[in-house]
Amino acid sequence: MHETDMTKALITTVRDWWTEQPRPPHITHIHLAVGEFAGVEPQSLEFAFASQKQNTFLAAAELVIEEIPLVAYCRPCNQEYRPRVGLEYSCPSCRGPMAEIRSGRELKIQHIQYQEAYAPNL
Amino acid sequence: MHQTFDHALEVNLLHANQAGADHNRAHLDAWGVTCLNFMSGPGAGKTSLLERTLHSLTPALKVAVIEGDMTTDLDAQRLRQCRVPVIAINTGRCCHLDAKMVAGGLRQWAREHNPAEFDLLFVENVGNLVCPAEFAVGEHAKVALLSITEGEDKPLKYPLMFQQADCLVVTKLDLAPYLQVDLDRIIAHVRQINPQVPIFPLSAQTGVGFSPWLAWLHAQLSPQIHEKALFA
Numbered sequence: 001m002h003e004t005d006m007t008k009a010l011i012t013t014v015r016d017w018w019t020e021q022p023r024p025p026h027i028t029h030i031h032l033a034v035g036e037f038a039g040v041e042p043q044s045l046e047f048a049f050a051s052q053k054q055n056t057f058l059a060a061a062e063l064v065i066e067e068i069p070l071v072a073y074c075r076p077c078n079q080e081y082r083p084r085v086g087l088e089y090s091c092p093s094c095r096g097p098m099a100e101i102r103s104g105r106e107l108k109i110q111h112i113q114y115q116e117a118y119a120p121n122l
Numbered sequence: 123m124h125q126t127f128d129h130a131l132e133v134n135l136l137h138a139n140q141a142g143a144d145h146n147r148a149h150l151d152a153w154g155v156t157c158l159n160f161m162s163g164p165g166a167g168k169t170s171l172l173e174r175t176l177h178s179l180t181p182a183l184k185v186a187v188i189e190g191d192m193t194t195d196l197d198a199q200r201l202r203q204c205r206v207p208v209i210a211i212n213t214g215r216c217c218h219l220d221a222k223m224v225a226g227g228l229r230q231w232a233r234e235h236n237p238a239e240f241d242l243l244f245v246e247n248v249g250n251l252v253c254p255a256e257f258a259v260g261e262h263a264k265v266a267l268l269s270i271t272e273g274e275d276k277p278l279k280y281p282l283m284f285q286q287a288d289c290l291v292v293t294k295l296d297l298a299p300y301l302q303v304d305l306d307r308i309i310a311h312v313r314q315i316n317p318q319v320p321i322f323p324l325s326a327q328t329g330v331g332f333s334p335w336l337a338w339l340h341a342q343l344s345p346q347i348h349e350k351a352l353f354a
Contacts, residue, residue: 009135009137012138013135014131026124039252039253039256086279088314089315097314098314108135109135111132113128114129
């Protein structure tokens, strides 16, 4: 269950950003990109986040996970392809190995949505 | 009244761990120590591989071990029999070593010994085919182990570990006559994901296949180590 640690890392990173703001904002959504070829299960991440955010500055925040499929690139065939994770990673055309990964390794906080009380400078 | 904002962060979740790993590696480089991170599922034979490897390498090379274990120090006790310093890290409920834990191990090592006198540091990770692959600890190379008893499909099912590996040791080769296992199939599965990785099938029981593995280890030594040997 290292999603627990991943969630800790996530909260630490967001907290660093949050405390740097002149007025700590009210965070509503955290957008994550999780690759199919990263060692993380999105559902476990959501579960861990729901329990760890309680009684913190992220209590009202929601996790929005975008799952990024594994896309490999075969140089000899000059084409991208989608390996069948768990079954087959070779290029479907030439049977060459998966030597280059184009996407699917992501484990990234993409952006944060937040609200601030509107206080016009009069 | 509230206004909604959006801030692009574009930060890797493992950013802090990677920074810690880079910091660890800087210390190891300054000491002239090559660090290898040994990873596998539980029971693949990491400790047995290290035992026989330590017997072969010492005392010509000076080696230390950082031993990650969830609750016990049984593996650390076994490796201390090899007369090398063993720093045991209990990871508790954590299923892998991370850079911070290994930094603690390095500090302890530096308190009790002079790391600059050493050539190699072996980090034995927690037995787990998934999580350790994502957490760098400052190693110069990742060594993955797969025992032939685990089944030919494991590289396909746990691809990240085998894709990240700089070297694969296939263990328990002495059991091959008793199993219906196709070594070529295991290797072909690994090659699908990591076409260039050096693969060493061997047995820590009999020593079969050890020579190429030890030759690979020697090739990993930092240039400073060759200097150390020269001036020794």
